[in-house]
Amino acid sequence: MISLINRTKKRIAILLIAMIPILSLSANEPTAIQEGEMDVKNVVFGHIGDSYEWHITTWGKTHVTVPLPVILRGNDGRWHCFLSSAFHHSPDGVYDSFYIASGNSPYAGKIVEKNASDEEVRPLDLSLTKTAFALLFNSILLCIIILSVAHWSKKNKNKAPKGFVGFMEMFIMDINDNVIKASIGKGYERYAPYLLTVFFFIFINNIMGLIPIFPGGANVTGNIAITLFLACCTFIVTNLNGKKEYWKEIFWPEVPLLLKPIMIPIEIVGIFTKPFALMIRLFANIMAGHSVILSLVCLVFITASMGPAMNGSMTVVSVLFGIFMNCLELLVAYIQAYVFTMLSAVFIGLSTAEHAEHSVGEVKESI
Amino acid sequence: MGLLQPESGLLFWMLLSFVVVFIVLAKFGFPVITKMVNDRKQFIDKSLQAADEANAQLAGIKANSEALLAQAREDQVKILKEASETRERIIKEAKEEAQAVAKKQLDEVRLQIEAEKNAAIQEARREIASLSIGIAERIIRKNLEKGPEQMELIDRLLDEISASKS
Numbered sequence: 001m002i003s004l005i006n007r008t009k010k011r012i013a014i015l016l017i018a019m020i021p022i023l024s025l026s027a028n029e030p031t032a033i034q035e036g037e038m039d040v041k042n043v044v045f046g047h048i049g050d051s052y053e054w055h056i057t058t059w060g061k062t063h064v065t066v067p068l069p070v071i072l073r074g075n076d077g078r079w080h081c082f083l084s085s086a087f088h089h090s091p092d093g094v095y096d097s098f099y100i101a102s103g104n105s106p107y108a109g110k111i112v113e114k115n116a117s118d119e120e121v122r123p124l125d126l127s128l129t130k131t132a133f134a135l136l137f138n139s140i141l142l143c144i145i146i147l148s149v150a151h152w153s154k155k156n157k158n159k160a161p162k163g164f165v166g167f168m169e170m171f172i173m174d175i176n177d178n179v180i181k182a183s184i185g186k187g188y189e190r191y192a193p194y195l196l197t198v199f200f201f202i203f204i205n206n207i208m209g210l211i212p213i214f215p216g217g218a219n220v221t222g223n224i225a226i227t228l229f230l231a232c233c234t235f236i237v238t239n240l241n242g243k244k245e246y247w248k249e250i251f252w253p254e255v256p257l258l259l260k261p262i263m264i265p266i267e268i269v270g271i272f273t274k275p276f277a278l279m280i281r282l283f284a285n286i287m288a289g290h291s292v293i294l295s296l297v298c299l300v301f302i303t304a305s306m307g308p309a310m311n312g313s314m315t316v317v318s319v320l321f322g323i324f325m326n327c328l329e330l331l332v333a334y335i336q337a338y339v340f341t342m343l344s345a346v347f348i349g350l351s352t353a354e355h356a357e358h359s360v361g362e363v364k365e366s367i
Numbered sequence: 368m369g370l371l372q373p374e375s376g377l378l379f380w381m382l383l384s385f386v387v388v389f390i391v392l393a394k395f396g397f398p399v400i401t402k403m404v405n406d407r408k409q410f411i412d413k414s415l416q417a418a419d420e421a422n423a424q425l426a427g428i429k430a431n432s433e434a435l436l437a438q439a440r441e442d443q444v445k446i447l448k449e450a451s452e453t454r455e456r457i458i459k460e461a462k463e464e465a466q467a468v469a470k471k472q473l474d475e476v477r478l479q480i481e482a483e484k485n486a487a488i489q490e491a492r493r494e495i496a497s498l499s500i501g502i503a504e505r506i507i508r509k510n511l512e513k514g515p516e517q518m519e520l521i522d523r524l525l526d527e528i529s530a531s532k533s
Contacts, residue, residue, distance in 0.1 A: 049369060050377065071376075108369070125376040132380035139384040146396040153403035158410045172397065173404050192401065193393035201388060225373035229381045287370070 040298045048219045048290050049109065050129045052084040052100065056214050066214060068133050072098060073124035075115055084127075098123065134208065134218030135226070142204045146172075175199050175341065183345035184352065191348050194237060198230060199341040206286060206333030210326060221336070222286035224279070231279035234344040239271065242351040274347055278340055285336050289329040296322045499528070 054066035067085035074080055074097070086095040093099050097114070101107040105120055111127065112120045128136070149168045152161060161169050180195045181188045205220040220226055250267040253260070299318040303311045503521065 045370075050374065125374070126379055127376055128380070129374075129377065132377055135377075135380055135384050139388045143388060143391050143396075146392050146400075150396050150399040153400050157403065158407050160407075169400060169404060172400055176397075176401055193397045194389065196397045197385075197389045197392050200392075201385065223374075223377065224371055225377040226381050228373045229378060229385060233385070 038298060038301045040295065040302060043298055044291050044294045047294055048222055048287050050131045050223065051109070052087075052111065052127055052129055054130050054133065054214060054218075068128050068130065070098075070111065070127040071125075072111060072127065074098070074113060075121060075123060080123075130218050131220055131223050131226070134215060134220050135205070137215045138205050138208050138220065139201070141208070142200055145204075146200065172196060172200075175338075179338065179342050180345050183342055184349040186354075187352065188345075188349075191237065191241075191345070194233070195341050195345050195348075198233070198344060199337050202230070202282065202340055203333060203337035206337060207330075209286065209290065210329050210333060219287065219290050221282055222288075222290055224283050227279040227283040230282070230340070231275035234278060234347060235272075235275040237344075238274075238347045238351045241348065243354065245353065246351040274343075278343060282336050282340055285332055289325070289332055293322060293325045293329065296325060495528075499524070 056064045067083040072080045101112045115121045208216040303314040
């Protein structure tokens with residue numbers, strides 16, 4: 001088993017080493033940081049938003065960034081594919097008629113091009129942005145981890161695993177038995193792979209987001225597109241598997257006839273609010289966590305102009321708070337993955353229950 | 368609010384990566400692991416049950432062997448008892464037989480002695496008779512004519528003999 005972990009480690013190391021040549025050193029004008037002053041808003045929003053390159057650090061005036069591939073389908077109907085560093089190679093930041101929109105444009109920070117009437121329009125943008133890249137990286141990492149555990153399990157039948165495999169097995173079985181099985185009940189096996197995938201997908205993205213160095217630290221689950229997609233998946237699974245009782249509860253609930261005109265719209269809206277709440281909860285929690293940690297770190301640089309005593313004391317405070325917040329975020333990373341999975345399981349359980357329970361209202365309250 | 372606007376490009380990558388991850392893990396990942404864990408659980412349950420059964424069997428065997436041992440001990444005692452009884456009986460019988468034989472022999476010897484004694488008495492009587500007859504003949508021949516004293520003596524002798532005989 002140790003050799004398996006070692007092998008996995010080696011694979012990851014090879015992956016990282018393979019990435020080093022991609023790192024490019026580019027000397028350009030700093031975007032967010034001015035001499036002596038700091039735009040905290042830009043730093044924080046620049047981090048939690050998306051970008052076309054992976055900025056690692058700025059050393060003096062040299063930005064160390066990982067250029068990421070840009071994939072576009074322009075208005076001319078042709079596909080363009082180039083590295084984001086291409087924008088820096090031309091003096092005006094225009095490459096092949098594409099450029100990154102400036103701060104006062106409605107598409108600030110996105111790649112735009114000019115159409116025939118000289119208006120800024122967005123091409124179809126499938127660029128492998130920072131978030132998308134982190135997403136792919138974390139997905140591959142997740143596959144490697146789970147498949148290695150599965151591989152070990154297959155090879156060592158009826159043996160108790162140790163170390164990392166044992167931990168993962170315990171982790172998976174805990175979610176499987178105490179969340180999915182407990183929430184769905186009979187017939188949970190059908191949904192267990194989906195819910196386990198959701199849990200570990202969210203969890204690994206949350207955890208990787210807390211690691212501040214490349215390739216961690218991207219705000220993946222704090223991006224609305226990611227949570228929107230996950231919530232849509234739960235919405236589809238819940239409603240496609242809804243039994244007769246589930247739909248009856250929505251379109252003909254057991255309430256007095258006069259209340260029905262009120263209850264039915266509420267129930268119909270309820271179908272959509274449940275996944276919507278899932279989407280917003282995960283997005284807001286992770287985004288807020290990233291923002292708070294970044295703000296605390298920025299505190300050190302904001303107070304730099306207030307004299308050494310203030311700066312020193314604020315540094316201690318911000319580091320202590322930063323450590324505290326990181327520990328908290330570690331907890332939040334687990335809790336949010338857990339909550340998303342559990343609520344998805346509860347929704348699926350309610351929609352697939354053979355006999356409609358009257359706990360629907362209670363569950364809604366708890367949400 | 369740019370933060371709340373889902374990017375179509377990111378949605379595309381999310382769709383791609385999540386679907387691929389889901390397919391891969393749902394096919395080769397989680398079911399394999401959960402199945403293995405459940406199989407192992409069953410295996411452990413079965414093993415424990417088998418162990419329990421084996422223990423029960425062992426206990427049964429132990430009880431059986433103890434019962435056998437007790438039986439054997441009982442048998443031993445019984446056999447020993449029987450043996451001692453038999454020994455005593457044999458000894459007793461032997462003694463009785465020996466006594467009977469001894470008695471028989473003694474009786475035979477006695478009878479023989481009796482017979483021999485009788486024979487000896489007969490012999491002696493015949494001897495004595497012949498001796499007496501001889502003595503008598505001589506006395507008679509010498510003193511037959513000597514009168515009544517002789518006759519008296521002969522009578523007396525004869526009386527004595529017959530008296531001792533009877």
